[in-house]
Amino acid sequence: MSDDHVDGNALAGDLREIFAVDLTTATGRCAGCGYRGSVATLRVYRNAPGLVARCPHCEEVVLRLVRGRDRAWLDLRGTVSLEIPLPS
């Protein structure tokens, strides 16, 4: 695996366009290994047609986001759940 990745912080702008809250502060659980961590800590690879986020623990793909001109595709099959902080 190349070292050419950034982290989940880089997803913030694209996810904010889709969701009403900042999803990078959410805690996700990886479907591959069960690792729990902030979306901001995922490894994000941008050298694909879209963004591919992998688990920092087992490197399983947990989130993929492809953006077209007038739509986006979000693939979360590698994520069991997302715990999203909300303003109380």
Add this chain to the structure above:
Amino acid sequence: MFDVPGWPGHLPGQHVDVRLTAEDGYSVQRSYSISSAPDGNRVELAVQRVVDGEVSPYLCDVLSVGDKIELRGPVGGWFVWRPADQAPVTLVAGGSGIAPLMAMVRTRASEGSRVPFRLVYSVRTPDDVLFADELRRRARDDAGLDVRLVYTRQTPEGSPEPPGRLGVATLNTYGWPAEFTPNCFVCGPTGFVETVSDILVALGHDLRRVRTERFG
């Protein structure tokens, strides 16, 4: 430095996405950290030119005063320092990773915060220090801010220490001890961030208090 009409303000550590679109519709986007403290509609970005990059050469070489670009932000709520948090702060920067940490240092001053800050900043040579004059001034004038520079290739003339990579001893000496439960913010190239966060964890810091931002 950009004037962004309607800028809602930002938290130190947040970034913006810059999107460039060619006439044929091809569009490319990159994230850049904000280095300024909140100041009306004014936003400062620190951009490091990537030789074969698609966005940074344009921003550094082509863009000139008065040009307009497409910015989206502020975004990111994880790698941020909130002035209301009273825990001491250790900042560790590698190269241009200083940018979001500079926003934290500046916000601390503009908010009149007394939270103790320690900044450890790794650069190759003395010429590579971004914000050099301002950091020297702030280290002198901002009470409760310590700045430690680490040179990996070449030290300033007269320095008693040889150049070397940032290691356990330096972080142990110039960062806050783990017992103080500081918030640690680490920003820089991917390899640098991995090394520093491993060292901080080895020094006993809680991984949940070590927040990182990688440039790739």
